[in-house]
Amino acid sequence: GRAEVEAADAALAARLVLAPRATALPDQPHEQEQPDQPEPPPPSDGDPGQDQERELEDVVLDAARAALPDDLLKRLGAAGGLSRHSGKAAPIAHPTSGRPAGSRRGSPRSGARLNVIETLRAAAPWQRLRATGGAAAAGLIQVRPEDFRIARLKRQGRTTTIFVVDASGSSAFHRLAEAKGAVELLLADCYVRRDEVALVSFRGKTAELLLPPTRSLVRAKRCLAALPGGGGTPLASGIDAAADLADAIRRRGGTPALVLLTDGRANIGRDGATGRTAAESDALVSARRVAAAGLRALLVDTSAHPDPAARRLADGMRAPYLPLPRADAALISRAVRAAAPSSSA
Known part of the structure; x- marks a missing residue:
């Protein structure tokens, strides 16, 4: 019933229409040092349309970033609950x-x-x-x-969802931001379900337990927001750290579940050595350890396109595989501008 298209309309369109279809996107350029270039001049005060366009793109990207299936954690719960060796929690x-x-x-x-x-x-x-x-x-x-x-x-022990976040530089930084957005959605779901949450990240040459199991949503969000990105991808170390934490939770009688967010492209081995072939082999061994322990797990592929390496990792863990939805904010904003009434009309 309105004559003008607002940012909220674009956000809703991104969530309902474009995000579920966003499976093929242009390849992201590899990180490399760029020669120093002069910064672009700031926008003039007389061009409010440019500021509105930039704001609209940011809002649309945030909305597309939040488009995850509502029943994602329910799928994780149903993925392995048949026996102790199939992921069911040990009785206390x-x-x-x-x-x-x-x-x-x-x-x-x-x-x-x-x-x-x-x-x-x-x-x-x-x-x-x-x-x-x-x-x-x-x-x-x-x-x-x-x-x-x-x-x-x-x-039955309390469920603890362990988020394992790839914070390395193997994927573009905006994908890390989208992964953070996905984790925030799942954190809220965990809070409603009264689950505990823990956060493990890996980058450089090591993995780190950033947040031990807690029910504090505020602590989890604060820890997630401060997570830096960049460096190598010690994928095996990240999976091992999560599996060790899950084993400790089980010994206390809890029910651990892993949510791994990564593009699957490991380049740092378990021993800290650089080399993609050995690193991916180590990561696959760690993934099979998760399956052998009967841990429930879910892999969210954060690469720009669904990546075979991430899918192999999910198969090794016997875990569901989910490409992280992504929409092209620039494409959406152009479509919105084309649909909006002209300022001269």
């Missing part, structure tokens, strides 16, 4: 709380709940051998410590 044994899960031999002195019925069943076959003295004459059942059966209870 607890002496007094949880749902019944059978019984086992043990002593109630530790505070565990005695399962009376199972204890009597264990004692019943031995009554003839134990039928001596006054207890047998009185028809009493003789129960000995080895007959004790205590209730086995278990409760």
Whole structure:
């Protein structure tokens, strides 16, 4: 019902129409040193249209950056929940709380709940051998410590989503910004689901645990915003660091899940040596370690085009593969300008 197109309209168009279709884009130039060039002159005050165009492009890019499937973490949960070795969390044994899960031999002195019925069943076959003295004459059942059966209870551990972010320079910096935007969306989803989150990044020659498991959305966003980019891609180290953290979470009874955001192009090996072939081989070994441990995982490909290296990595982890949606902000802004009424009309 409006006569003019506003920035919000372009943002909505990017989210609903262009982002789901954005699978093929021009190749991004490789990073290389450029000769010093004079900075372009600042825009004149008499050209408000140029400022509006720049602002519109930024808004559209942000909106396209946020276009991720709503059920992404639900897919991750469904990807591996069949058994302990398929990614299901280990049950936490607890002496007094949880749902019944059978019984086992043990002593109630530790505070565990005695399962009376199972204890009597264990004692019943031995009554003839134990039928001596006054207890047998009185028809009493003789129960000995080895007959004790205590209730086995278990409760499900809290889910911890570990975000593993490729902050290297193998992809353009705006793709790192888009990856940050994707993580922010998933962080909000984790907060709603009451999940804990952790953040691991890798760049240069090492991986780093930037944020231990926490439920603080503010801390997670602040840590993510301060994440720098550039340097080599020690992909194997990043996956190993996430797998080690996931193993520690499991030992505490939690349910870890990995979300790896990378273009899959490793060039730093596990030993810190440079070399793409060896580095990619190390990364694939680390990915298979994730699969062997039964960890639930999701790989988000942050490259400009869906990359075979990232897909091989996802296959190695037995993880779903998702190319990060991206829309061309300049193309959108040109379409908006063409649809907008002329200023001379």
